[in-house]
Amino acid sequence: MSNWKHLSVSGGIIVLLILVPLIFxxxxxxxxxxxxxxxxxxxxxxxxxxxxxxxxxxxHAAFFGAGALAARYIWLHFGLPLPLAILGGGLAATIFAxxxxxxxxxxxGIYFVIGTxxxxxxxxxxxxxxxxxxxxMPMRLLGAYSLIPRYYLSLLIALLxxxxxxxxxxxxxxxxxxxxxEDEDAAEASGVDTQRYKLLAFAISTFxxxxxxxxxxxxxxxxxxxGLFEPVWTFDAVIIVFVGGVGTILGPVIGSVFFVLLKQFxxxxxxxxxxxxxxxxxxxxxxxxxPGGLVELITRFRKRTSGGSIQIDS
Amino acid sequence: xxxxxxxxxxxxxINIGAMYGLIAVGLSLTFGVMKILNVAHGEFLxxxxxxxxxxxxxxxxDPLLGLPLIGIALFLLGAICYKLLFSGxxxxxxxxxxxxxxxxxxxxxxxxxxxARWLWTGDERAITPVYSGxxxxxxxxxxxxVPLAGLLVAVVVILALHLLLTKTYFGKSIRATTENWKSAKxxxxxxxxxxxxxxxxxxxxxxxxxVLVGMTQSVAPDMGMQWTLKALIVLxxxxxxxxxxxxxxxLILGVVEAVSANLPYIGPYTVALGLVIFLLIxxxxxxxxxxxxx
Numbered sequence: 016m017s018n019w020k021h022l023s024v025s026g027g028i029i030v031l032l033i034l035v036p037l038i039f040x041x042x043x044x045x046x047x048x049x050x051x052x053x054x055x056x057x058x059x060x061x062x063x064x065x066x067x068x069x070x071x072x073x074x075h076a077a078f079f080g081a082g083a084l085a086a087r088y089i090w091l092h093f094g095l096p097l098p099l100a101i102l103g104g105g106l107a108a109t110i111f112a113x114x115x116x117x118x119x120x121x122x123x124g125i126y127f128v129i130g131t132x133x134x135x136x137x138x139x140x141x142x143x144x145x146x147x148x149x150x151x152m153p154m155r156l157l158g159a160y161s162l163i164p165r166y167y168l169s170l171l172i173a174l175l176x177x178x179x180x181x182x183x184x185x186x187x188x189x190x191x192x193x194x195x196x197e198d199e200d201a202a203e204a205s206g207v208d209t210q211r212y213k214l215l216a217f218a219i220s221t222f223x224x225x226x227x228x229x230x231x232x233x234x235x236x237x238x239x240x241x242g243l244f245e246p247v248w249t250f251d252a253v254i255i256v257f258v259g260g261v262g263t264i265l266g267p268v269i270g271s272v273f274f275v276l277l278k279q280f281x282x283x284x285x286x287x288x289x290x291x292x293x294x295x296x297x298x299x300x301x302x303x304x305x306p307g308g309l310v311e312l313i314t315r316f317r318k319r320t321s322g323g324s325i326q327i328d329s
Numbered sequence: 330x331x332x333x334x335x336x337x338x339x340x341x342x343i344n345i346g347a348m349y350g351l352i353a354v355g356l357s358l359t360f361g362v363m364k365i366l367n368v369a370h371g372e373f374l375x376x377x378x379x380x381x382x383x384x385x386x387x388x389x390x391d392p393l394l395g396l397p398l399i400g401i402a403l404f405l406l407g408a409i410c411y412k413l414l415f416s417g418x419x420x421x422x423x424x425x426x427x428x429x430x431x432x433x434x435x436x437x438x439x440x441x442x443x444x445a446r447w448l449w450t451g452d453e454r455a456i457t458p459v460y461s462g463x464x465x466x467x468x469x470x471x472x473x474x475v476p477l478a479g480l481l482v483a484v485v486v487i488l489a490l491h492l493l494l495t496k497t498y499f500g501k502s503i504r505a506t507t508e509n510w511k512s513a514k515x516x517x518x519x520x521x522x523x524x525x526x527x528x529x530x531x532x533x534x535x536x537x538x539x540v541l542v543g544m545t546q547s548v549a550p551d552m553g554m555q556w557t558l559k560a561l562i563v564l565x566x567x568x569x570x571x572x573x574x575x576x577x578x579x580l581i582l583g584v585v586e587a588v589s590a591n592l593p594y595i596g597p598y599t600v601a602l603g604l605v606i607f608l609l610i611x612x613x614x615x616x617x618x619x620x621x622x623x
Contacts, residue, residue: 140601295439
């Protein structure tokens with residue numbers, strides 16, 4: 016596909032997404048779009064570290080929670096303007112990431128995976144204990160609650176995230192990250208400052224996650240602080256990225272749409288929660304037989320139908 | 330009074346710590362031998378607990394007598410999981426293998442709780458034979474029959490495993506495979522079969538631990554991750570692949586938790602404390618307390 020075609024297709028999709036609140040007034044449909052966009056941000060930001068750099072971070076929820084909590088406090092409890100609060104959420108997540116980044120990246124491979132998982136778990140337990148009460152939006156805000164600004168904010172940040180990943184994948188930074196994923200020692204030996212690159216990827220990834228947390232703080236009428244650190248925030252992102260296509264730009268986008276749609280659809284017909292099992296099966300199938308996820312499936316299918324001149328992943 | 334409290338805390342800690350040891354030994358075995366970090370280890374434990382619950386409520390079989398049955402059932406379940414999902418990955422380059430097996434077990438970790446919720450509902454269940462609440466005093470310390478039985482079971486199973494690994498021909502093949510699977514294969518050891526049996530043994534050990542957890546605490550569909558984390562803490566405390574170390578590290582964790590639960594300020598954070606210890610050890614002494622240098 017040529018660059019122009021790429022541009023016009025993505026431009027068309029963006030225009031359609033901007034028109035969504037004007038076309039649909041039903042809140043359930045708008046919520047569906049909102050959640051899809053939130054999941055795109057959440058999974059795409061995980062993709063930077065997990066997909067491009069090959070560092071499986073099972074502590075994504077820690078940064079989502081840090082961002083959400085910081086944004087909620089800045090916005091509601093300190094009374095500062097919303098954009099500042101959401102930016103503050105992103106920054107809080109990044110600052111936290113930089114504090115733990117230096118020791119965390121001393122751990123390699125499997126130890127990084129379980130180390131980050133445990134980190135999020137510690138925060139979850141601590142926040143359930145020190146902030147046990149539900150954080151509820153005040154009445155004046157609940158009365159004026161509207162999904163539309165939340166939708167547009169979510170759209171903006173999802174676009175920002177996808178653009179960031181697009182830029183990374185074409186930059187020198189992206190090349191460095193992918194070289195770390197393929198072989199960390201070889202990357203180090205050929206002059207890539209692996210520690211600095213990993214920290215940079217970590218910072219960008221957590222900043223975007225923090226922004227997603229900020230949107231959630233703006234969206235959610237009530238939550239318990241510990242719930243923001245629930246492993247499900249991490250696991251959903253991991254599932255979406257792998258099922259969609261790990262280490263690609265389109266993967267998390269397609270994965271998020273698929274995930275939210277299938278989740279809604281399955282909960283109509285199956286007992287609650289069983290969609291997680293369905294995704295577990297899909298996840299295993301992808302890991303074992305289809306490492307490129309849905310993106311690879313689509314590419315294969317289109318190659319077969321049109322003689323193989325199309326490259327979706329970039 | 331104070332002595333009584335201290336002694337009671339230690340006894341409780343040792344009882345629960347033995348269980349931690351038993352859970353960690355299975356995880357340590359699969360990770361040490363095949364470099365598979367099975368994050369679904371706690372799920373096998375959950376299945377074991379529910380099987381004991383079924384045996385007890387449907388067939389009136391005492392959970393302690395049902396232990397061998399559950400061990401065999403979980404052994405088969407582990408073998409099936411390994412054969413279907415992991416055996417294809419065993420041939421890969423080590424780094425890819427570690428990552429992909431971790432991801433596959435993560436998939437299992439997503440599936441098991443939902444199936445369990447569907448089979449057994451989301452209610453917490455406890456296995457309560459007639460003697461479950463009873464205890465006897467030693468030196469002013471109450472010692473419950475069930476925790477004591479759990480301690481005994483854990484000690485016996487871990488000893489048996491130790492003997493299996495050190496005294497039998499099969500144990501030798503496991504140790505050889507751990508050190509270098511390629512050379513082991515060249516020496517005529519059936520590496521695939523060794524892997525299969527090791528993984529199944531790990532699952533069986535988790536299942537046995539599940540019975541003890543069901544008797545002393547309770548089983549619920551979502552319990553798996555919490556116990557996997559406990560096993561991981563014990564695993565890094567002990568150093569990977571150390572069977573005896575895992576047992577003693579389990580005891581240490583049990584006592585530390587029991588003591589810290591009684592302390593002011595720290596009390597509510599007992600579970601988090603174990604995880605903090607885990608992170609510190611991972612950073613400062615990655616080979617574990619009982620592991621060898623390098």
